[in-house]
Amino acid sequence: MMPRLLIIAACLVPFTLAQNTTLTVDLGYATYQSNVSLASGVTSFLGIRYASPPVGELRWQPPQRPANESDIQQATVLPHECIQGSNGLSATNPFERRSLVKRSTDSEDCLFLNVHIPSNFSSNSRLPVIFWIHGGGYVSGNGTEPAQDFVKESGYQVISVNAQYRLGLFGFLPGQEVKDNGVLNAGLLDQQFALQWVQDHIASFGGDPAKVTIWGESAGAGSVLQHVVANGGNTQPPLFRAAMMSSSFLPFQYDYNDTIPEKLYSEVVIRSNCTNSSESLSCLRSADVSILTEANNEIGAANFYGTYAWVPVVDGTFSVDRPSVLLNRSQLNGEALLAVTNSYEGNIFVNASAFDNTSYTLTDYVSSFFSLMNEAQIRQTVEIYSNVSDLPDVLSQAEAVMGENIFICPTYYALQAFGLEAWKGEFAVPPATHGLDLVYYFQSASDEQPQSNTDFSNAFSGAFLDFAASLNESQKLNSSTITPPWSQWSNGHTEMLFNLTASSEPVIQTITTDDALLERCEWWRSLSEVNRQ
Numbered sequence: 001m002m003p004r005l006l007i008i009a010a011c012l013v014p015f016t017l018a019q020n021t022t023l024t025v026d027l028g029y030a031t032y033q034s035n036v037s038l039a040s041g042v043t044s045f046l047g048i049r050y051a052s053p054p055v056g057e058l059r060w061q062p063p064q065r066p067a068n069e070s071d072i073q074q075a076t077v078l079p080h081e082c083i084q085g086s087n088g089l090s091a092t093n094p095f096e097r098r099s100l101v102k103r104s105t106d107s108e109d110c111l112f113l114n115v116h117i118p119s120n121f122s123s124n125s126r127l128p129v130i131f132w133i134h135g136g137g138y139v140s141g142n143g144t145e146p147a148q149d150f151v152k153e154s155g156y157q158v159i160s161v162n163a164q165y166r167l168g169l170f171g172f173l174p175g176q177e178v179k180d181n182g183v184l185n186a187g188l189l190d191q192q193f194a195l196q197w198v199q200d201h202i203a204s205f206g207g208d209p210a211k212v213t214i215w216g217e218s219a220g221a222g223s224v225l226q227h228v229v230a231n232g233g234n235t236q237p238p239l240f241r242a243a244m245m246s247s248s249f250l251p252f253q254y255d256y257n258d259t260i261p262e263k264l265y266s267e268v269v270i271r272s273n274c275t276n277s278s279e280s281l282s283c284l285r286s287a288d289v290s291i292l293t294e295a296n297n298e299i300g301a302a303n304f305y306g307t308y309a310w311v312p313v314v315d316g317t318f319s320v321d322r323p324s325v326l327l328n329r330s331q332l333n334g335e336a337l338l339a340v341t342n343s344y345e346g347n348i349f350v351n352a353s354a355f356d357n358t359s360y361t362l363t364d365y366v367s368s369f370f371s372l373m374n375e376a377q378i379r380q381t382v383e384i385y386s387n388v389s390d391l392p393d394v395l396s397q398a399e400a401v402m403g404e405n406i407f408i409c410p411t412y413y414a415l416q417a418f419g420l421e422a423w424k425g426e427f428a429v430p431p432a433t434h435g436l437d438l439v440y441y442f443q444s445a446s447d448e449q450p451q452s453n454t455d456f457s458n459a460f461s462g463a464f465l466d467f468a469a470s471l472n473e474s475q476k477l478n479s480s481t482i483t484p485p486w487s488q489w490s491n492g493h494t495e496m497l498f499n500l501t502a503s504s505e506p507v508i509q510t511i512t513t514d515d516a517l518l519e520r521c522e523w524w525r526s527l528s529e530v531n532r533q
Contacts, residue, residue: 021119025204030069036076037119039152039444045075045115045205050197051190053109054166059285060173060182063111063193078114078144080107083289085139085168085296085310088303108170108289113163113194116148117205118156125206128213128469131198131240132162133191135218135435137249137308139168139300149442153458154465154477159207161198165190168296172310173284175265176257181281184256184315188226192318195227195239213468214334215244217438221339222249225323225414226312232320233331242471244464245339246441247434250410252532253322256313264299264309271295304369306349306402324410324528327417336421336471338464339411340498343432346403355395362386365398372530384520407434409521410533412513415489423473424489425463426511428499429456456506459483460498483508493518 022035023043034045051063058064083106118125130150134141147162165171171187178184199209216224224243227235254261269275272291274283284292296310303309314322326332354360362382370378385397415422427437429451439445441461446452459481466476473486473496487494493513500506524533 023117023119023121024072027201027204029066030073032073032075034075038116038146038148041119041156042116042148042151043119043121044148045117047077047079047112048073048075048115049111050113050163050194051111054111054170054186054190055108057285059108059170060178060186060281062183062186063190079112079164080105080110081142081144082106082110082164082167083108083170083293083296084136084141086298086300087137087139088301088305088307088309106293108166110164110166111190111194112143113161113197114143114147115159115161115202115205116151117159117207118151120156121159121206123204123206126203126208126211127206128158128211129198129202129207129209130158130160130465130468131195131212131214132160133214133216133220133223134162134164135216135220135247135249136167138172138187138219138222138311139296139308141167141219145438146442146444149444149461150465153443153461154469157477158465158468159202159205161194161202163191163194165194168300168310169264169268169292170296172312173265173268174254174256174261174313176262177265177281179256179315181279185312185318188223188230188312188318191223192227192230192235192239199237199239210241211468212240213242213244214240215246215464215468217246217441218435219249221245221247222251222312224248225250225410226319228333228337228414229323229326229331230318230333233326233329233333235333238333240334242336242338242467243334244467245337245411245414246437247342247345247407248339248411248414250323250406250533251308251311253311253319254313254532256315258313258532261313267299268292268295271298305351305354307369322528322533324413324525324533327413328525330417330419332417334418336467337414337418338423338425338467338473339415340425340427340437341408341411342434342437343426343428344399344403345407345434346399346401347431347433349402349406349434350395350399352395355393355398360394362394362397362401365394366401369402370527370531372532373527374530377527377530381523384523388516388520403434404517404520405524405531405533408517409524412518412521413525419490420488421471422489423467423486424495424513426495426497427460428497428507430500451500451504453500453504453506455482456498456500456504456508459506459508463496482506484510486510489513 147160150160166187272287277283439448
């Protein structure tokens with residue numbers, strides 16, 4: 001749902017440690033071996049299968065335990081990514097065809113994860129674990145983001161895991177037929193299955209299953225939010241102790257059999273030539289993957305600009321209600337939360353060219369984006385955003401509507417739910433648009449940072465590593481980081497601002513949340529039932 005990180009951690013070839021160290025781990029169902037070093041002092045186990053291939057009869061079924069393997073498996077090559085999809089490109093919602101095709105690196109057989117550990121690991125180490133979930137709007141992304149950097153940046157005091165999960169219609173096909181004869185939110189269940197894998201196996205890599213922190217960016221952070229409220233906030237046994245969200249993504253989350261989800265399902269059935277089948281889901285399971293991939297892309301591209309067709313639904317089991325409802329009740333998994341938003345989250349999701357036409361108004365944008373709001377609600381929204389002093393034109397107002405509704409306000413709902421156990425940061429490095437924080441989490445991506453400063457990078461990424469280790473921003477893994485004392489968000493609505501001057505000098509200081517922003521968030525909260533959030 002954001003521009004995917006351009007750094008590719010590894011090509012599909014083996015990487016060998018300089019000292020030719022080989023580590024072997026027996027997982028019971030398979031033994032994995034690796035000598036790959038993607039960062040100095042870190043050994044990476046790449047492409048560990050955590051679930052069976054979700055193909056054929058296992059399409060739209062819960063993830064299944066992988067088959068036993070008698071031979072030693074070489075964990076030295078990144079796996080194929082899950083089949084990629086498209087975001088909405090239509091400004092007016094007519095159907096728009098695209099020539100997107102299945103890429104050679106795409107595969108339904110993609111349920112793999114990577115584990116990154118200190119090369120001098122001991123299975124008795126019991127290190128804290130960061131479980132990274134990639135972004136991409138639930139339609140794109142993969143396991144190539146360099147999560148090995150977290151191990152090195154922490155001073156080898158954490159280990160990290162990053163997992164792939166089913167995307168697009170393969171992971172988020174909605175509808176009553178899927179509920180009756182398959183499973184809804186398969187992509188989220190993949191993530192949950194991978195988290196259970198961590199509970200079962202991470203001790204073999206020197207990790208502590210009782211000290212797992214889940215972290216993601218964009219739809220990855222949205223996934224974190226989904227797990228925080230999963231099962232009504234009562235997932236048993238617990239799968240993590242803390243959550244970290246970078247630009248949490250909360251799109252409209254309909255009931256699985258609402259009008260729009262059923263229309264999406266019907267569209268897939270039509271495009272897969274399954275209309276005349278008495279068992280349409282069985283027919284879809286038999287459909288050629290290329291046909292489903294085309295439907296995946298074309299239906300996604302037809303969505304309103306900057307939005308996504310294939311997203312989580314309320315399924316009654318994993319997702320028992322809309323996230324905002326469960327957050328309002330503080331029905332939560334996890335003990336503590338660290339959340340960061342970017343200053344201008346909505347900008348890249350608004351079609352700026354539409355506003356070149358001076359007759360296109362904020363009312364036009366709001367009424368197109370929020371199709372379930374009535375005229376009075378649309379009028380009130382336009383009035384609110386037209387009177388924000390630092391939003392001088394219609395385009396900036398539309399960008400704020402998008403950014404606050406989908407990213408920023410859901411973050412504050414989560415902070416409020418966690419109360420005293422929540423910390424808030426703001427990433428403001430210009431232009432501070434959605435996704436630009438990604439390259440500051442990973443030291444190996446320093447060449448892609450618009451501005452570079454080692455002290456800033458250590459402080460910004462270090463905040464997440466500190467939290468994963470201790471759940472407290474006052475306890476630092478690296479005492480030399482320049483971040484000042486950082487209070488919980490609920491203590492006077494204190495946030496930590498992370499910025500750089502034009503000459504790349506760090507500006508890291510506490511700020512207070514804007515009360516006017518929180519008032520706008522309360523407006524969106526009052527509309528959460530209407531907008532299905």
